[in-house]
Amino acid sequence: MGDTTKQVPFVKGLEGVAVAISSISHIDGKAGRLIYRGFSVEELAQYSNFEEVAFLLWHGKLPTDFELTDFKRKLARERSLSSEISQLLRLLPASSHPMDVLRTAVSAMGVLYRRCDGSGFSLIEDAISILSKIPTVLAAFEAARNNRPPVLPSAELDHAANFLYMLHGKLPEEKVARVFDAILILHAEQEMNASTFAATVTASTLSDIFSAITSAIGTLKGPIHGGASERVIEMLDEIGDPANVETFIEEKMSAGKRIMGFGHRIYKTYDPRAVVLKSMAKELVKSDPGRKRLEVALKLEEVVVERLGEKGIYPNVDFYSGIVYSELGIPKDFFTAIFAMARCAGWAAHIMEYTESNRIFRPRAIYEGSTDLRYLEEKAKARCE
Ligand SMILES: CC(C)(COP(=O)(O)OP(=O)(O)OC[C@H]1O[C@@H](n2cnc3c(N)ncnc32)[C@H](O)[C@@H]1OP(=O)(O)O)[C@@H](O)C(=O)NCCC(=O)NCCS
Structure with missing residues (x-):
């Protein structure tokens, strides 16, 4: 058998290997710099807000005032959950880890809310739906596991403040909401890390964004990544x-x-x-x-x-x-889910960018096993073992 994989370069963990050409973010690992679309993450955390950063990541430019207001309005409009998802959250055991809950909920959301189907609805509309609903899912699960009714989202509040409001059932202080907003900005994007790669691999098969983000959440959960x-x-x-x-x-x-x-x-x-x-x-x-x-x-x-x-x-x-x-009063088992809430912006940006000039990911594995076993002989041996 001619084994072509013998000539294939092998790099464990894909260390130092580029898998995409991207203009979304860049890390200078020696200088300790992270930039989103040209802006340093520190400056964005200081002066911008999470919605503006999500727009920047998805559209490649800062929004005009009109575009930002419109984007915030669209996000706020998508915050509510349907009764099916609310019921699902109540059915899950209270002991479930919030990352498992989130992965399950986003997967179920794909069944209920997916619109991008080649008939006019864009990927961005599905991305808005996921980004907006993740905070509601998490806050509703926190309420359900504590036998409390969920606090419904407020369309008057920004993304960060609204989450804290739904989680704690009271308006957050402005300073606290601002800190949380900056945290979401810091976690929003980070080039081709493991969960972004997982999302991109799924999207590269031309699967839908709900499936891609479900893959990413499952990947982020690991203790040497977001966990x-x-x-x-x-x-x-x-x-x-x-x-x-x-x-x-x-x-x-x-x-x-x-x-x-x-x-x-x-x-x-x-x-x-x-x-x-x-x-x-x-x-x-x-x-x-x-x-x-x-x-x-x-x-x-x-x-x-x-x-x-x-x-x-x-x-x-x-x-x-x-x-x-x-x-900020966020339960310990929610930390990774907060990461996911923010990183959803970056995952979606990479899904959009990669599928624009898509090529399915299909690497090789270097085979080290046998190549000439005979079934009947081996079966006879196995029987005698
Ligand atoms: C993030 C992480 C997976 C990166 O791993 P990586 O790029 O594969 O790094 P390597 O496994 O090649 O490690 C390089 C060396 O640094 C050491 N190292 C890496 N992370 C370390 C850590 N957290 N504590 C102690 N030593 C560490 C390794 O033991 C290795 O040492 P060696 O060369 O003597 O064998 C790894 O640093 C880690 O497991 N950190 C702890 C978990 C964590 O905080 N994850 C969040 C990441 S944002």
């Missing part, structure tokens, strides 16, 4: 006090284990999002548990960077985000 923020809080609580940091690191390193919230495939210095989140945490944290976690985190950062900085191991986006989320 790290939850593990970081558990780790900070386990350490408990800055005085325990050195021993903790010593034990982890001698056991060859990774420290959650550190390291990145592309950033080999400070992740710019971690820098912003760290200063947010310092400014925002007022509660006693929050202060303790922050003290432990600062010490942990110091020790890890001192020991592993040479290898390019620095805090990533997930390191300080959980401390900030907890201070």
